[in-house]
Every structure is written in structure tokens, then in C-alpha cells.
Amino acid sequence: MSALLEIKGVSRFFGGLAALSDVTFNVERGDILGLIGPNGAGKTTLFNVVNGFYGPSQGEVFFNGKKISGLKPHQICALGIARTFQVVKPLQRMSVLDNVIASAYLRVKSKAQATKTAADILHFTDLYDDRDVPSKGLPLGKRKRLEIARALATRPEMILLDESFAGLNPTEQNECVDIIKRIKGNGITIMIIEHHMKVIMSLSDRIVVLNYGQKIAEGNPEEVRNNPLVIEAYLGDTQGA
Numbered sequence: 001m002s003a004l005l006e007i008k009g010v011s012r013f014f015g016g017l018a019a020l021s022d023v024t025f026n027v028e029r030g031d032i033l034g035l036i037g038p039n040g041a042g043k044t045t046l047f048n049v050v051n052g053f054y055g056p057s058q059g060e061v062f063f064n065g066k067k068i069s070g071l072k073p074h075q076i077c078a079l080g081i082a083r084t085f086q087v088v089k090p091l092q093r094m095s096v097l098d099n100v101i102a103s104a105y106l107r108v109k110s111k112a113q114a115t116k117t118a119a120d121i122l123h124f125t126d127l128y129d130d131r132d133v134p135s136k137g138l139p140l141g142k143r144k145r146l147e148i149a150r151a152l153a154t155r156p157e158m159i160l161l162d163e164s165f166a167g168l169n170p171t172e173q174n175e176c177v178d179i180i181k182r183i184k185g186n187g188i189t190i191m192i193i194e195h196h197m198k199v200i201m202s203l204s205d206r207i208v209v210l211n212y213g214q215k216i217a218e219g220n221p222e223e224v225r226n227n228p229l230v231i232e233a234y235l236g237d238t239q240g241a
């Protein structure tokens with residue numbers, strides 16, 4: 001059986017800039033794949049290509065053996081890939097519950113079914129007690145978790161997490177690690193962009209490193225941590241961060 005997600009020779013140009021340059025790697029079913037690299041390396045652009053926000057300028061993306069590059073974001077979401085955004089943007093005035101209900105409608109038709117899905121997900125993400133709070137009233141840690149809850153409510157087979165830990169305090173970080181482990185425990189495949197090295201090294205089964213749009217390394221956390229190219233391009237100034 002082929003890998004769940006296959007990224008094959010993907011490039012993405014913005015004018016003269018190659019935000020992604022001939023990037024190839026796979027994400028295996030059930031794995032957590034960490035995507036790391038310096039600011040501007042192309043990490044978010046790669047998510048945007050995978051979820052159909054941008055088409056690749058060159059190359060192809062396959063999910064479950066089916067070509068998805070060229071499809072629209074809602075079609076890719078319906079096939080089972082959900083994502084969170086680096087800048088959190090839940091529907092601010094809606095309650096936490098209604099935010100998650102809105103996502104749940106992707107898979108179910110009735111209000112009752114959507115509410116049931118949303119309640120389950122809010123329990124799963126430890127947000128149920130906040131269900132009636134307008135989402136803009138949540139502290140950052142919970143807003144980040146709400147983003148994850150909204151993605152989960154679409155019942156994905158794979159979830160793309162873009163900097164879910166940025167700006168979180170240590171307690172909130174630990175809560176987020178727990179939830180990501182729970183998501184993996186449910187058999188959902190995860191690709192995660194993260195600058196917190198301790199988090200990415202402890203969570204990831206495999207890591208891909210981007211630099212100036214190119215894949216410069218791939219391997220298990222130990223291999224990547226000890227790779228001289230990675231240390232020079234990225235880890236040198238973030239070790240221990």
C-alpha cells in the first residue's frame with residue numbers, strides 16, 4: 001500500500017521566488033511527521049499546497065493513492081485532510097460550540113448530529129466547559145485548541161497543524177502535547193509545523209527539514225538532530241528552545 005500522503009517534486013513559485021523547490025517526501029499512515037526549518041523556509045506554503053489553497057507550480061500531491069493537487073480546499077477537506085492556521089481565526093463572535101458545529105456539518109446533515117459530533121470533540125479537546133464562551137474571549141491556549149477542535153470536527157484522516165504551540169506558556173504547551181498524542185492515538189495521521197524543538201523532537205516519528213524551499217534533511221528525530229546541514233541551517237540557534 002502506498003503512503004497516506006505523497007508529495008512528489010513539488011515546487012511553488014511566487015514571482016521569481018521559489019517558496020518550494022522540488023520537494024519530495026511521504027507521510028505514512030498513523031505517523032506524526034514534523035516539518036521544521038527557519039522562517040520563510042516554505043513550511044506554511046507546503047500546507048497551502050497540500051490542502052489546495054495554492055496549486056503547485058510543478059509536481060503532484062497524492063492522498064490515499066489519489067491525486068489531489070488541482071482540487072479545491074473544500075474537496076480536499078472532504079477527502080479527509082483538515083488543517084489549522086498559523087494565525088488563529090475562529091469565527092470570533094460565535095460560541096466555542098457553534099464554531100465546532102459549523103465544521104461538523106461537513107460530514108452530517110442535521111443540527112442534532114452536528115451538535116453531537118461537536119460535543120464529543122469538545123470533550124476530546126478539554127473545551128467542553130467553555131462551550132458557551134464567545135471564542136474571542138478564550139485565552140490563546142484554548143483558542144489554539146479550538147482551531148484543532150474545528151479541524152477534528154470534519155472527521156479527518158489526516159490533520160495539518162501549523163504552529164499550534166506558538167505563544168503558549170509551558171502549561172498550555174503540555175496540554176497541547178497531550179491532545180496531539182490523543183489524536184495520534186485515534187489513528188489520525190499528523191503533519192505538524194513547529195519551532196519548539198523539544199516538542200517536535202519528542203512528538204515526531206519522522207522529521208522533514210526545509211530551508212529556502214528545499215528539503216535539506218529527512219529522518220527520525222535523532223538523525224535530524226545530528227545532521228550537520230540541519231544544525232548549520234536551523235538548529236544552531238534554536239537548540240534547547
Ligand SMILES: Nc1ncnc2c1ncn2[C@@H]1O[C@H](COP(=O)(O)OP(=O)(O)OP(=O)(O)O)[C@@H](O)[C@H]1O
Nearest residue numbers: 014017019037038039040041042043044045046086
Ligand atoms: N502568497 C504569497 N505571495 C508571495 N510570497 C509568498 C506568499 N506566501 C508565501 N510567500 C513567500 O514564500 C516564502 C515561504 O513562506 P512560508 O510562509 O511558507 O514560510 P514558513 O516556513 O511557514 O515561515 P514561518 O516559520 O515564518 O511561518 C517566504 O519568502 C514568503 O514571503
Ligand SMILES: [Mg+2]
Nearest residue numbers: 043044045086
Ligand atoms: Mg509558516
